[in-house]
Amino acid sequence: MRRLIMLLDDIRGIAAIEYGLGLALVAIVSITAWGATGSQGAAEPPPAHRAA
Known part of the structure; x- marks a missing residue:
């Protein structure tokens, strides 16, 4: 009985x-x-050197 309780x-x-x-x-x-x-839902801003 004691073994069953331990198990x-x-x-x-x-x-x-x-x-x-x-x-x-x-x-x-x-x-x-x-x-x-x-991270996929937010659009990345364009790089600074390409923004006119």
Whole structure:
């Protein structure tokens, strides 16, 4: 019985770690995607030597 409780405790700990890693991955991907769309959405000004 004690072994079963320890096993369940280990599984719960591993699940919590995987959940945390999943949240971190989602945050990284969403921040990266948001930064990429933000940089593409803004038009660049023309270079100074070409502007007349």
